[in-house]
Amino acid sequence: MDTTVLIAGAGPTGLTLAIELARRDVAVRLIDKASAFFNGSRGDGLQPRTLEVFEDLGVLDAVLAAGSPQYPIKVYLDGEFVQERWMSDTVEPTPAVPYPNIWFLGQSQTEGILRERLSSFGVRVELGVGLVGFTQSASGVRASLSTGETVEASYLVGADGGKSFVRKALGIPFEGTTDESIRMLLGDVQASGLSHDSSYWFAPAHEPMSGVAFTPLAGTPHFQFGAPLGDGDLAVETSLPALQARLDSVSGGGFRLSDLAWSTVWRPNIRLAASFRVGRVFLAGDAAHVHPPTGGQGLNTGVQDAYNLGWKLASGSAELLDTYEPERREVAARVLGVSTALMEKYAEGAEDAHRRGSETQQLDVGYRGGPLAGSLPGSGSGLLRAGDRAPDAPLVDANGKPVRLFELFRGPHATELVFGSGAMGSSEVPGYRILPAGSVASGSDLVDVGGHAYAAYEAAAGCRVLIRPDGYVWSITAE
Numbered sequence: 001m002d003t004t005v006l007i008a009g010a011g012p013t014g015l016t017l018a019i020e021l022a023r024r025d026v027a028v029r030l031i032d033k034a035s036a037f038f039n040g041s042r043g044d045g046l047q048p049r050t051l052e053v054f055e056d057l058g059v060l061d062a063v064l065a066a067g068s069p070q071y072p073i074k075v076y077l078d079g080e081f082v083q084e085r086w087m088s089d090t091v092e093p094t095p096a097v098p099y100p101n102i103w104f105l106g107q108s109q110t111e112g113i114l115r116e117r118l119s120s121f122g123v124r125v126e127l128g129v130g131l132v133g134f135t136q137s138a139s140g141v142r143a144s145l146s147t148g149e150t151v152e153a154s155y156l157v158g159a160d161g162g163k164s165f166v167r168k169a170l171g172i173p174f175e176g177t178t179d180e181s182i183r184m185l186l187g188d189v190q191a192s193g194l195s196h197d198s199s200y201w202f203a204p205a206h207e208p209m210s211g212v213a214f215t216p217l218a219g220t221p222h223f224q225f226g227a228p229l230g231d232g233d234l235a236v237e238t239s240l241p242a243l244q245a246r247l248d249s250v251s252g253g254g255f256r257l258s259d260l261a262w263s264t265v266w267r268p269n270i271r272l273a274a275s276f277r278v279g280r281v282f283l284a285g286d287a288a289h290v291h292p293p294t295g296g297q298g299l300n301t302g303v304q305d306a307y308n309l310g311w312k313l314a315s316g317s318a319e320l321l322d323t324y325e326p327e328r329r330e331v332a333a334r335v336l337g338v339s340t341a342l343m344e345k346y347a348e349g350a351e352d353a354h355r356r357g358s359e360t361q362q363l364d365v366g367y368r369g370g371p372l373a374g375s376l377p378g379s380g381s382g383l384l385r386a387g388d389r390a391p392d393a394p395l396v397d398a399n400g401k402p403v404r405l406f407e408l409f410r411g412p413h414a415t416e417l418v419f420g421s422g423a424m425g426s427s428e429v430p431g432y433r434i435l436p437a438g439s440v441a442s443g444s445d446l447v448d449v450g451g452h453a454y455a456a457y458e459a460a461a462g463c464r465v466l467i468r469p470d471g472y473v474w475s476i477t478a479e
Contacts, residue, residue: 001152001153001154003027003028003154004021004026004027004028004153004154004155004313005021005029005153005154006029006031006141006151006155006156007029007031007159008156008157008158008159008160008165009032009164010030010032010034010111010125010159011038011111011159011161011285011302012043012110012302012303013286013302014159014160014284014285014306015030015111015115015118015125016114016303016306016310017310017313018118018123019114019117019118020306020311022118022121023121023411024310024412026313026314029126029151029153030123030124030126031130031131032125032126032129033130034127034128035127035128037125038107040107040108041106041107041108041188041217042186043110043300044104044105044106044107044215044224045102045299046102046110046299047297047362048097048100048102048362048363049304049361049365050299050300050303050362051063052098053304053471055099055410056411056471057114057117058117059117062113062116062117063103063105063113066109066218066219067105067109067218068103068105068218069090069101069102070086070087070088070090070101071199071215072084072085072198072199073086073199073200073201073213074198074199075203075208076200077203077205078204079251079252087102088101088102095391095393095449095450095452095456096456097391098392098406104218105219106218106220109219109220128146128147129146129147130165131144131145131160131166132145133169136156136279136280136281140153140280141155141156141280141281143156155282155313156281157281158281158283158284159283159286159302161285161286161287162269162271162286167273167283167287170278170283172275173274174271174272174273175271175272175273176290177269178269178270178271179267182228182267183229183267184226184227184265184266185227185238185264186263186265187224187261187263188223188225188260188261188262189222189243189257189259189260189263190222190223190258190259191214191223191257191258192255192257193254193256194214194223196216197216200215201213202214202250203250204250209228210228210250211228211250212226212227212246212251213225213227222259222261227243229265243263269290269292271289271290272288272289272332272336276324276328276329277321277324282309282313282324284302284305285301285303286302288329288332289332289335289336297335297362300362304328304331304365305328307470308324308328308470309324309328311468311469322371326370327367327370327372330370331365334365363389364389365389366387366388366389366472367387368387369387370387372386372468373385373387384476385476386473386476387473388472388473389472389473390405390409390472391405391456391457393448393449393452393453393456394449394452395434395446395447395453396441396446396447397444397445397446397447398441398442398443398444403446405417405453408430408432412469414429414466414468414469414474415429415467416429416432416466416467417431417432417434417457417464418463418464419433419454419463419464419465420433420436420463421433425464429466432444432446433446434446434448434453434454435447435448436454437449437450437454457476462478463476464476464477
């Protein structure tokens with residue numbers, strides 16, 4: 001084989017998957033038909049669960065340094081300031097949830113950070129290399145590239161977007177709708193007169209939902225803009241003068257736009273692939289599901305597709321690979337429901353259409369009842385069950401050094417936790433014995449700080465928890 005995994009599409013999904021494979025020493029090639037990297041904000045909201053994934057991948061510090069928390073939204077009607085709003089309530093971190101709030105970073109910046117991390121493993125994106133055909137057999141995939149090269153791979157993953165060549169070549173139906181009655185003008189632009197410490201909404205008082213939004217893009221001089229388009233805007237002009245005229249009409253003037261870096265007319269395309277896999281070929285990200293931007297779910301769901309698929313591809317286990325589609329397709333369907341409901345509120349002009357709650361954070365995404373939940377003895381009896389996200393918690397080692405559960409989970413391995421003085425059950429994965437708060441640790445034992453770990457895992461002495469490589473509970477057993 002030329003490579004173990006060939007990935008088509010170098011957006012956030014493809015990059016995450018490539019990192020997941022490369023850090024497990026799996027041979028991977030990541031190709032993209034584009035001749036240059038995308039330069040725009042597009043998916044700019046990183047949900048709390050994605051931040052946890054990024055911590056595991058080793059990119060969180062860079063993401064936090066480059067991005068920003070949510071900005072207040074200053075609302076202007078007929079050019080007059082009327083109120084300040086927030087998209088969601090700011091939540092304080094807890095021992096179980098260290099990153100409870102959405103973080104904003106333009107997609108092109110996120111991709112740049114992921115590319116840098118991937119390059120640390122010696123893997124680089126191959127631009128200007130498209131997939132033009134492939135065949136597969138019981139033992140592998142033969143792919144034809146636009147460069148004339150033929151690649152032999154064990155697996156092929158289509159992370160090549162909503163118009164996925166891979167999905168179309170497989171003949172997989174992309175079920176759903178495209179709603180032409182709802183459209184938006186989106187893009188990135190500089191705006192003098194607007195401060196980078198706030199978002200803005202300019203609209204006429206008689207029709208407050210028909211205005212223009214501007215959101216600062218952290219680390220850049222640009223704002224992301226969004227403008228709903230009415231039924232009369234069938235032929236939309238996306239030029240800078242047209243956008244300036246639109247802003248002037250709702251703001252009363254005084255703001256000057258420049259350097260239009262990217263723009264597009266967006267239509268709500270809500271679709272879910274009928275299958276995420278055919279043989280040795282898999283779909284992930286927008287190739288498998290496309291979302292309206294309401295709720296900021298698309299990029300985040302794609303990243304988690306890759307996070308789920310990476311360790312299973314690396315294992316080479318047919319049994320594990322069989323669990324990718326049922327786990328992720330069910331999640332994608334549910335998340336599509338969340339983002340669609342938010343879009344409908346927006347289209348109806350609901351007063352709270354801008355508000356977001358815990359339903360968009362993806363912290364409750366899990367695989368309870370799925371094919372791996374309870375596949376090992378025991379499935380838990382309390383609120384925390386096999387298939388759930390494994391919570392974080394603070395500990396200290398025998399020297400009094402602080403350590404978090406997420407630090408123990410970090411890396412490409414599964415993790416075993418034993419609560420109390422019981423013997424470790426597996427020598428194949430890293431294991432840690434966690435003693436109750438107030439205990440005196442010795443050797444490699446860890447002590448629960450404040451009882452948070454025991455509470456989060458509803459653990460009694462002798463409880464044993466196995467954590468999957470992607471940070472979900474695999475099994476819970478008790479002596």
